[in-house]
Amino acid sequence: MKTPSTARNGIYRAPAKAEATRAATAGLRVTAITLQGVRGKRELLEAISQAMVFPDSFGGNWDALADCLQDLSWSPGGQLLLLQGAADFAAAKPEEFTLFLDILGAAADFWKRHDRVFVVWVEGVTGLAEFSKS
Numbered sequence: 001m002k003t004p005s006t007a008r009n010g011i012y013r014a015p016a017k018a019e020a021t022r023a024a025t026a027g028l029r030v031t032a033i034t035l036q037g038v039r040g041k042r043e044l045l046e047a048i049s050q051a052m053v054f055p056d057s058f059g060g061n062w063d064a065l066a067d068c069l070q071d072l073s074w075s076p077g078g079q080l081l082l083l084q085g086a087a088d089f090a091a092a093k094p095e096e097f098t099l100f101l102d103i104l105g106a107a108a109d110f111w112k113r114h115d116r117v118f119v120v121w122v123e124g125v126t127g128l129a130e131f132s133k134s
Helices: 018-025 041-052 062-069 087-092 094-113
Strands: 010-013 029-034 079-084 118-122
Touching: 010 094, 029 041, 041 062, 041 094, 062 094, 087 094, 094 118
Parallel strands: 010 118, 029 079, 079 118
Antiparallel strands: none
């Protein structure tokens, strides 16, 4: 299978079909981040930090999240973040969820400029572009 190109960097609704998932994730580090029940910024940042194994120096705020997502020196290669159950946080904190998506989008753009794959799939939230392997 071919490794996905940086042209697909961005944030998408997670695909439902297994074959799309297999094709799209070939050669990527897949990190599942469980967000069911997360309703606050602190919980969100903790879940991401633990799942992605951020360095101990992670500051636990939006700027620190942006910094870590644009470093990833401890996690080489292309990245696929799978946000599972993101609807709870999106419903509880819609403005913060939008900011969170902006930070993820900025990271995707950053890595595209550095020729590295960075894709985010979001489960359970509508209003995102649907991912397809084409």
